[in-house]
Amino acid sequence: MKDQTLKQQITEMATRYPASRSAVMPALHLAQAHYGYLTQDAMAEVAEYLHLPRVTVLEIATFYSLFHTRRVGKYHLQLCTNLSCMLLGAERLQRQLEQQLDIRCGETTADGRFTLTAVECLGACEMAPVMQLNDDYCGHLNEQRLAEMLQTLQ
């Protein structure tokens, strides 16, 4: 079922730009927040509201790494593995997460609770090693802190 508030938000968004095409990224962010991830229907809605071909919307959704065209877990763990975090043990933390959650990076647990992703620099290297749990940074990680955190999320 289509949602009128989403339509309104997207149409309002389009007025901020000289052409409505510019609103495709904000619209995809809104649709993703609304539906959890970008389903075919969600992308079709965005295309309709912004008067764009569906293939254009799909092209944008797949170019950018923060848009998900597959379901992600309730908790999305995005572990930075770039240089500053790597120097401070991110690789060990990655192995620990893979073991404890019993999935590899890029996968979601069978119960749909956790998705684990290895990501590039999060722009928070002063708190390395760091990961993003949904929208929040969790910095200065070590094995113990990570284990404790997973427990509270169970």
Place this chain on the structure above:
Amino acid sequence: MYEQVLLLERRDSEYQDLAGYRLAGGYSALGSTLRDSSPEQLIDLVKEAKLRGRGGAGFPTGLKWSFVPKGNASAKWLLCNADEGEPGTFKDRIIMEQTPHLLLEGMTLAAYAIGAAKAYIYIRGEYVTAIRRLEREIQASLQAGLLGKNILGSGFDLDIYVHRGAGAYICGEETALIESLEGKRGQPRFKPPFPAVSGFYKGPTVVNNVETLACVPPIVQRGADWFRSIGSEKCPGPKLYCLSGHVRRPGLYELPMGISLRELVEQHAGGTHSGKKIKAVIPGGISAALLPEPALDVAMDFDALSAAGTMLGSAGVIVMDESTCMVRVAHRIIEFFHHESCGKCTPCREGLAWVEQMLGRIEAGEAKSGDLESMERLYGNIEGNTFCLLGDAAAMALRGVVKNFRHEFIERIQQGGRAA
């Protein structure tokens, strides 16, 4: 003692909202400029201060603004580059989180200088706290008459919008940013024409980094002479340095441009956290070639670092102690660039894939003699042959590692040979 003007002494939450920022003298620069100065005078002031772009390339900001054609023939645009994707860099995030109005005031001044009525902050998608704070403070500014129609009764109008990126390093390159803001895939355009002449929907467009724009209110408040009294003659002003890696006190430091890299790392950041010796330091985000320990006595400015064969870039200073494996570092750097290649040109897209494979083999001990030389030829062919600077940066960064730590690559190849 150096007085901080960008981090405002870091009294944390005080400057996060409009009232706190105004108490500290915020928006007096905007008030006096709208009252007393023409756009041309503001551009001249920024030229006189010799402000150079803090996004990494160091292009003179006043000069860039002056390339925007005068008159109302077409709409002009100001874009704030807050995409900050360079690994090792977090300065723009902290400005936006701690003193959002410093950026908003700087943008309003810049928009006045070039005659833009709309401005966008293209901010990396992960910066959720900064996004929320900027959106909240833009509303506060609108209510206070500091944005919107007829700002402070001057007749000047400006709207600022936050545009959330979605995770693509290449969108920090200004023409890719413009493509992305036009609702397309973020792939660079050919320059020239430079955006100042033809940019967002073909209109004259200035793209400036967050820190560059944050320097503008202090320049107006304190004058061009004050700004030029900090740092060196050709590279003046305050500078934010991002310290990370094997360092005792990681974090953001505001110090004069041109401070010695050794002083920055050893004194301000306290040296290595392990107490081990420093092996190498990357001075400007991973696009910049690393410097081995003996080369740390260099000034942190655009010209001195360029003369030393590397660059100031985003001033993301990454410290590596003796225990660091340079083959691993090289492999990780190239994995990053290959992952972020936008795919538009072959040397970058295919070349980096090959280099990554070769580094993987060397690291795994599966390489044979001669492989290092083939890899060097390969990245030599990437350099200078790519459409934008991403491919070049990858090759330059790798060259820096191999040049200074060649023996580690050779040892790994020889050990691999024995093990096989």
